[in-house]
Amino acid sequence: MKFLCDHMLGTLAKWLRFLGNDVAYPGPIEDNDLKAAVERDGRVLLTRDRELAGRVAGSLQVTSDDLDDQLLQVIRAFHLPADLSLSRCSLCNAPLEEVPKAEVAGKVPEKVFALQETFWHCPACGRFYWKGSHWTNMEARLRELRARAGTAESDGAGLEVRQFRREDLEDYTALRNAAEAGDPDYKELAPEDIRRTVLDDPSYDPGGHFVATEGGSLVAGGRGAYVPAIVAVRGPVAYAELFVLPAHQGTRVEREVFGEVVGYLRSRGAERIEVRADTRFTAKARQLERLGFSKSEYQNHGMERDTAGAAEPTPPEGYRIRVAGLPEEIEAMRGVMNEAFSTRERHVPMSLERFRRHWILEDPENHSGIFFAERQADGELVGTVMSAIDRKYNDDHGVRRGGTFALSVLPSERGKGLGTALLLQSLRWIADRGMSRAYLSVNVSNLDALGLYRSAGYRTVQVFQGYRLEIGSPPAGAWKP
Incomplete structure (x- = not known):
């Protein structure tokens, strides 16, 4: 906090x-x-x-x-x-950076240098930590x-770790909302949200979903996902999530549930787990650190700008921008996105079934904010963008914000100004609906997109840091924190 x-x-x-x-x-x-x-x-x-x-x-x-x-x-x-x-300097509050041992030689006491292997450095005031x-x-x-x-570790009396049951849904939703309440960007969920996005997802496997109860009440829950479509592109990588009530964070409860998740993922063939966390949500970063995760090269920036003063969208000569015809053109939109994103390393193509379930497409109020760029000569679709207003998020956070998502231009059509035109078209749609702020996110490795968004007045307001944990292939249940 x-x-x-x-x-x-x-x-x-x-x-x-x-x-x-x-x-x-x-x-x-x-x-x-x-x-x-x-x-x-x-x-x-x-x-x-x-x-x-x-x-x-x-x-x-x-x-x-x-x-x-x-x-x-x-x-x-x-x-x-x-x-x-x-994670923070105790003297000046600046974020700490882990540094190689060789870099601290002569800068810390000799005895400390001989005994310690891991060091942290404050780039602001220069202090070292170990x-x-x-x-x-x-x-x-x-x-x-x-x-x-009252947060001492449980002695295990009354603790039961078992697989999630459908009748747990209401209590599980309350558990998740309580565990994630410290996330400044968290949107409180209803049971139907979890049913739609998790339980009814074609890739959901109930065998990888666990809860912990103590005294008959849910105190933690965790889930692992090992999706063949992702494995085909990224190798034996899995996703995991863990929700633990504040009073049980850092205790045996947390480790037991996560151990079950790891055991399940190993049994499926996973060798590492990749997750991401908002850097402002320090409790999540501490949890990942406790469980042995380390930061990965992945980083995504959330960016915002005011909607006032946006330039008018002007497509380049020979092209036009129009509203997509839904639901008839969903397949065409997915095709443009998959082809455009195919140039990104480790991109996993989205299936039609999964794409149809996208929250933006499921809300008819957002359909008028989904646009195509097409060549006037032959009507060929060359780009697309989705715009949306998540009214529940706005109500929960007291803001008036709209979002731009999945801006895509075919590789052969880049460099002509189509990306700028689609971005401004989305921004105009957001402003016309009374929203004062516009939001989007981008991977920091996508330098062209970063440059486009910054030139359009967007600035970074949040950072999602990637984390990874190598779980190898020991027998299930052998994981130790």
């Missing part, structure tokens, strides 16, 4: 950073400046000042001057996992805090 600590909570700020949180600590400044910084940066104010806490919406008055009590109050108030994470005796002492302190907070 993103916090701002007032000048009386400097030590608390350092510890919260060690727990992986983004914590600003500006020191002694005026109350109005604190309030402005909180509102500008979207932070939660932590303060010892009762009067100030009452004036800043969403803030927390820290009632004790004892550090353990302060940590306990914040952990309980925001359901934070009490797990150490070397997991020495101080780390062990901090972990011991946090174990005591977890026990006081």
